Amino acid sequence: MLDKTKMITVDETMIFNGDCLDVLKDMESNSVDLIVTSPPYADQRKNTYGGVKPNEYVNWFLPISKELLRVLKPTGSFVLNIKEKVVNGERHTYVLELIIALRGQGWLWTEEYIWHKKNSFPGKWPNRFRDSWERCLHFNKNKKFAMYQDEVRVPMGDWSNSRLKNLSDVDRTRDESKVGSGFGKKIKNWEGRKLAYPSNVIHMATECSNRSHSAAFPEALPSWFIKLFTKQGDVVLDPFSGSGTSIKVASDLGRVGVGIELLDEHCEISANRLGLTKSKTIDKVVYKDNN
Numbered sequence: 001m002l003d004k005t006k007m008i009t010v011d012e013t014m015i016f017n018g019d020c021l022d023v024l025k026d027m028e029s030n031s032v033d034l035i036v037t038s039p040p041y042a043d044q045r046k047n048t049y050g051g052v053k054p055n056e057y058v059n060w061f062l063p064i065s066k067e068l069l070r071v072l073k074p075t076g077s078f079v080l081n082i083k084e085k086v087v088n089g090e091r092h093t094y095v096l097e098l099i100i101a102l103r104g105q106g107w108l109w110t111e112e113y114i115w116h117k118k119n120s121f122p123g124k125w126p127n128r129f130r131d132s133w134e135r136c137l138h139f140n141k142n143k144k145f146a147m148y149q150d151e152v153r154v155p156m157g158d159w160s161n162s163r164l165k166n167l168s169d170v171d172r173t174r175d176e177s178k179v180g181s182g183f184g185k186k187i188k189n190w191e192g193r194k195l196a197y198p199s200n201v202i203h204m205a206t207e208c209s210n211r212s213h214s215a216a217f218p219e220a221l222p223s224w225f226i227k228l229f230t231k232q233g234d235v236v237l238d239p240f241s242g243s244g245t246s247i248k249v250a251s252d253l254g255r256v257g258v259g260i261e262l263l264d265e266h267c268e269i270s271a272n273r274l275g276l277t278k279s280k281t282i283d284k285v286v287y288k289d290n291n
């Protein structure tokens, strides 16, 4: 039973210094529009901020995701940036197991976006090539959720000039899918358009202006999802906020950013980036704007 006197209302940008499982338990249900986060990739960075053994990952994550499911609004989205590490020469399956376990918990696995890291470092490995992509798993509570697709449209590109120049008869009518999927396309609809919807592969460099955290997002990554799944004034939560990248971007875009971070030094970095000061809300250390 939730103790209503301890409930946290998320109506302004703030960073909680604590374990996300504890903090989430005190957050109001159905109060968040978007969760965008990158948790520890198992124990890949155990020397900097600890981690969880791959075999224990799902059991560690599920109590947290249960709270995320509770605090997310029915129209909200949860974007989980993660990548499985190599253990004993093969890819570990904890991310795949986590997807299945999250579905069992009630999440819908709507989509998988691939973050193509354009500038991954060259190297030579005996049994694989350099790792140039990460998963951004998209989960929802319901099939109908808020999505502002026009906000992430991209230029049509040069291909459209030649492709749309001489349209065939088929191009001028709706071409129904041959496999009976109900989907179809009408190429003529794209005549005169300058912008198109992007694909589910996001091409972005890993570099970021903030070098004080070993695994910080480039700002463009959370920015893309925040524009796609929220509007001004909406609440964006990052339960593993690290140096506060997603909270900073959310705030810059006129959203309410709420971060949770275990380590004091990472909270200090976030607070400096966002101009927040340390205070206390109920029994928690929180950084917020005290002006």
Ligand SMILES: C[S@@+](CC[C@H](N)C(=O)[O-])C[C@H]1O[C@@H](n2cnc3c(N)ncnc32)[C@H](O)[C@@H]1O
Pocket: 018, 019, 020, 021, 037, 038, 039, 040, 041, 049, 213, 215, 216, 217, 239, 240, 241, 242, 243, 244, 245, 246, 260, 261, 262, 263, 266
């Ligand atoms: C991959 S990093 C996130 C980096 C972040 N996206 C950024 O741009 O800086 C994961 C973060 O989760 C934090 N963390 C680990 N376990 C946590 C927990 N139980 N609750 C809150 N934060 C945790 C770590 O200290 C680390 O800063």
